[in-house]
Amino acid sequence: LKPATVLGKNAWTTQYKISRPGLYQFLLEPTPYWEPAEDKFIIHYSKLYVPAYGIEEGWENPLGVKTEIVPLTRPFGxxxxxxxxxxxxxxxxxxxxxxxxxxxxxKGKTAEAPNDIFVTQTVMTDEQGIFSYSVPWAGWWGFAALTDADYQMKKDGSDKDVELGAVLWTEFVSPKLKK
Incomplete structure (x- = not known):
């Protein structure tokens, strides 16, 4: 990992050369960070799928991490x-x-929300943990399911709650229609 700046924030980048067919699943499990505004620690497990050379099998299988979104719709294409x-x-x-x-x-502020309430859309899972959402325009979209951990962490000698986020990123595209 190399330090970088993304959207004016400190971040990390890496490169991975895909050299053979397969479905590549990338998962980032970050170090917990303290969020003073919420008075809790936050850990977001972020996942991304990359099908390479025509191989796409296995996207519907869980990785088995603490929390995750298992796609029921193929998470690419x-x-x-x-x-x-x-x-x-x-x-x-x-x-x-x-x-x-x-x-x-x-990125690049290509979309302008009428006001801040439109920036984050929210849906709820049903009794089986399933959710659905229809993406309105092209680009990269992040889905983050937020739950509380069954444990706490210490901050300045006090026990504090921990938010777990299961994050999945996927891209939606517009078709090129012939005239």
């Missing part, structure tokens, strides 16, 4: 307007009635 579905798992079990926040990666 999707058009704008497709209905995206996923299942939220915590400790391998469905996370019922869990909020899932959806945001557009607005």
């Amino acid at each position: 999707n058009y704008v307007g497709n209905l995206f579905r996923g299942k939220v798992l915590v400790d391998g079990k469905p996370a019922a009635n869990t909020p899932v926040e959806i945001e557009f990666y607005n």
